[in-house]
Amino acid sequence: MHMADALVAPAVAGTMFACSAAAAVYSVKQVKLDIDTKKVPVMGVMGAFVFAAQMINFTIPGTGSSGHLCGGMMLSALLGPWGGFLTMIGVLLIQGLLFADGGLLALGCNIWNMAFYGCFLGALLIWKPMMKGGMSKVKIAAASILGCVLTLQLGAFSVCLETYVSGITELPFGIFVGTMQPIHLAIGFVEGLITAAVLVFVYEARPELLFGSTEKEQEEGRFSFRHTLAVLAAAAVLTGGLLSLAASSNPDGLEWSIEKVAGGAELEADGGIYEAAGSIQETTSLLPDYGLKGSESALGTSVSGIAGAAAVVALCAGLCHIFKLFRKCSEQE
Template sequence: MHMADALVAPAVAATMYTCSAVAAGYSVKKVKLVDDPKRIPVMGVMGAFVFATQMINFTIPGTGSSGHLCGGMLLSAILGPYAGFLTMIGVLQIQCLLFADGGILALGCNIWNMAFYGCFIGAMLIWRPMMRKGACRWKIIAASVIGCIVTLQLGAFSVCLETTASGVTQLPLTVFVSVMQPIHLAIGAVEGLITAAVLCFIYEARPELLWGINDGVDKKPGLSYKKTVIILVTAAVVIGGGLSLAASEYPDGLEWSIQKITGEDEIEASDGIYEAAASVQEKTALLPDYSVKTTDSQAGTSLSGIVGGAAVIALCSLFCVMFRLFRRKHE
């Protein structure tokens, strides 16, 4: 559901950058108050895991469309809404700048649509209330599926509103909504099941790593903290470096919806600001579209998965170091 620049007018882009920046600033303020060394490696590892899983588009049967994990609900259920939101920002930044996945002008929109709802609405209004009296498998599954469906529906609807506010007349609001919401309902259901599987594993391995259930955790860990992190790292490498090669070739829900309505693969914009943004992205994207510029080899996809995951870990680690330094300076 990464929006391209052509879908967003400069005024809408600026508004959504501002909204996302306010949410990020508040998240930084809240994260600096938390002193939990175990969360630092988990933040980077889970960011890399979400990056890797987003590379695997799964086919939605009978539609000719595909979907991928957004990850906001998954991250916030482990890291909490604030650290989860900042981790999602790191993932989306790497995707935008290093792989040209989503436009630079549209980055504020993508952060809001894919990160804000999952991390704040999903975590605070769905996950935390359901886990208030303790966690169990059925609660985790229910919260994951409901949370992913609701937050992806909100994200898809926001895309429709943003394109309408941007004056993209090729995508009339009522028509766009009627196509976007059903396909993302199916995508959200699949994402919910994937999210539930990961969270159930963590619940069995290290239940204390799940956010919002600490007061109700009386379950013994099934694995050591170190082994759990190693398994998650290994999964991120295998998914990003190997399973990503099996990703569906069908367009994702947003691209599919645009094709359904306009008959074109994408909408183009040629004004100066769009050309400038495209020029910047062309320079920063070392592996555009998750491939090597000089070859069509599938090795580029594997390389992208590994490089992207490492970049997300590095960026999230930098965030954590900065938070700790700022906290010490304040103290």
């Protein structure tokens, strides 16, 4: 559901940048207040996992469309809404800069649509209330599916609203909404199942890593913290380096909806700001469209998956250093 620059007017893009930036500043303040020693490495590992998982587009049967994990709900269930939101920003930055996935002008929109709803609303309005009184596999599965479905519906509606306010006449609001919502309902359900599987594993392996876990639950883990983290890291490498090769070639829900409404997935926008954003992205995208430049080799997909996951880890580590979270962790120890 990564929006391209052509879908948003500069004024809308600027507004959404401001909204996303405000949420990011607030998240930094909250993370610095509430950081748990063990959450810092989890940010990098789970950010890498979400990046890799987003590369796998799964087919939506009978539609000709595909979908992929957003990851906001998953990250917030592990890191809390603030840590999850900052980690999602890292994922989206790497995707936009290194792989030209989503426009740079539309980055504020993509952060809001794909990260804000899943991390803030998903964690605070769905996950936290449902985990009151203790966690269980059934509760985790129900919260994952409900959270992913509802927050992805909000994200899809925001895409329609942002394009409507931007004056994208090729996408009439009512028809676009009527196309976007049903397909993203199916995508959200599949994402919910994937999210549930990952979170149930963490619940069995190391429940203390889940947002809102109780002291009793924190004593029931089957694996050590390092073992759990190693499994998640290995899953990220396997997903990005190997499983990404099996991704569906069908257009994702947004591209599919645009094709249905406008008759083609490519929309063009004229103006200096669009050209400037495109020029920057062309320079920074070392592996455009998750492949080697000038080559359609499957090797490019595997390299992109592993390199992108590593870049997310590096970015998260750099941000933690900038915000002095490592120092805070040392003080806690």
